[in-house]
Amino acid sequence: MPAVRESTLDHACLIVHGPDQPGLVAAVTALITRNEGNIVTLDQYSDNPEGGAFFQRVVFHRAGLSAALPDIRADIAATLEPYGMEWRLTDQSIPKRMAILASTSDHCLLELLWRHRRGELPVTIPMVVSNHTNVADDVRSFGIPFFHVPSQGPDKSTAEARILELLRDNVDFVVLARYMQILSDDFLRDVAAPVINIHHSFLPAFIGAAPYRKAHERGVKLIGATSHYVTKDLDEGPIIEQDVVRVSHADTAADLQRRGSDVERAVLARAVTWHAEDRVIRHGNHTIVFP
Structure with a gap:
C-alpha cells in the first residue's frame, strides 16, 4: 500500500x-x-x-x-x-505507482530515482525493468527492485509478456527512461496504463543512431528534448513538456550529447511530476497542462 x-x-x-x-x-x-x-x-x-x-x-x-x-x-x-x-x-495523499523501463543510458533513470529519494516526485517506484544489467547495482542502491528482462531480435513478444506480468496490477503509469525498445500495439493496449517517453527533439530530422553527431555535422544551434505519452504511432503521442538549450559551433558532438542529456532528464522529471500530480489532461493528440 x-x-x-x-x-x-x-x-x-x-x-x-x-x-x-x-x-x-x-x-x-x-x-x-x-x-x-x-x-x-x-x-x-x-x-x-x-x-x-x-x-x-x-x-x-x-x-x-x-x-x-x-x-x-x-x-x-x-x-x-x-x-x-x-x-x-x-x-492526493496516495502517490501513484510508477514503474520505470530503462536500457543502458542511465541519466534519466538516475534523475528520477534521485528526485524520488529526495521526496521531489510524488510517486512510489515498485520496480525498474531493463533489457540490460549495467544499471542494476545503481537501482538497488536506491532500495528499488530491479528486474532484468532481455529483449533481443525482431520478436519482442516473450520480453513484452514478461514485462506485462511484472506490471500487471502493480503500477498506475510507466516511464520509459531511455528504454531503447519499440513497444508493440498489443503491449500498449494490455498494459492498461499511461506510458510516458523521453527523446531528443531532433526527430524526425536526425532519426536513427548517433543523433548528436548528425546534429553536430549539420551545425545546429538549438538542441532539446520532448516528453510525451506513448501511442501506437511512434514518437507522435501527446506532448507533455519540451525544452531547448542553445549551442554553438564551438561545441563538439560530445558536448551536444552531454548538454542534451541534461535537458532530457529535466524535461522527463517535469513531465513525470505533472502527470503524478494530475496536472495533465489529454485531449485528442495534445495536452492541457495546468501549472
Missing part, C-alpha cells in the same frame, strides 16, 4: 473536461461546497467559449476525505452527467 503523503492528507483533485457551456464552474464549486470541501486551487481553460472544450483542475480539502469519497463521487456523477462531462477524482 503506498504511503500517505502528510502534506496532502484529506486533499482531493478533481479533473473535469468536456463541452464548454454556461454553469460548469458554478456546478463544480457548488458540489464541492455541499460536500464540505474547501477549494485550495482552481485552474480552468476553454479553447473556445462558443462550442469549444472546457478543462478544469480543482484541488480541495475535506476533513475525513477517505470515508467521504464514495458519496462525493456519486454527487459528481449526478451533477456532471447532465453536462456530458468526463471527470476523475483522486486522493
Whole structure:
C-alpha cells in the first residue's frame, strides 16, 4: 500500500473536461461546497467559449476525505452527467505507482530515482525493468527492485509478456527512461496504463543512431528534448513538456550529447511530476497542462 503523503492528507483533485457551456464552474464549486470541501486551487481553460472544450483542475480539502469519497463521487456523477462531462477524482495523499523501463543510458533513470529519494516526485517506484544489467547495482542502491528482462531480435513478444506480468496490477503509469525498445500495439493496449517517453527533439530530422553527431555535422544551434505519452504511432503521442538549450559551433558532438542529456532528464522529471500530480489532461493528440 503506498504511503500517505502528510502534506496532502484529506486533499482531493478533481479533473473535469468536456463541452464548454454556461454553469460548469458554478456546478463544480457548488458540489464541492455541499460536500464540505474547501477549494485550495482552481485552474480552468476553454479553447473556445462558443462550442469549444472546457478543462478544469480543482484541488480541495475535506476533513475525513477517505470515508467521504464514495458519496462525493456519486454527487459528481449526478451533477456532471447532465453536462456530458468526463471527470476523475483522486486522493492526493496516495502517490501513484510508477514503474520505470530503462536500457543502458542511465541519466534519466538516475534523475528520477534521485528526485524520488529526495521526496521531489510524488510517486512510489515498485520496480525498474531493463533489457540490460549495467544499471542494476545503481537501482538497488536506491532500495528499488530491479528486474532484468532481455529483449533481443525482431520478436519482442516473450520480453513484452514478461514485462506485462511484472506490471500487471502493480503500477498506475510507466516511464520509459531511455528504454531503447519499440513497444508493440498489443503491449500498449494490455498494459492498461499511461506510458510516458523521453527523446531528443531532433526527430524526425536526425532519426536513427548517433543523433548528436548528425546534429553536430549539420551545425545546429538549438538542441532539446520532448516528453510525451506513448501511442501506437511512434514518437507522435501527446506532448507533455519540451525544452531547448542553445549551442554553438564551438561545441563538439560530445558536448551536444552531454548538454542534451541534461535537458532530457529535466524535461522527463517535469513531465513525470505533472502527470503524478494530475496536472495533465489529454485531449485528442495534445495536452492541457495546468501549472
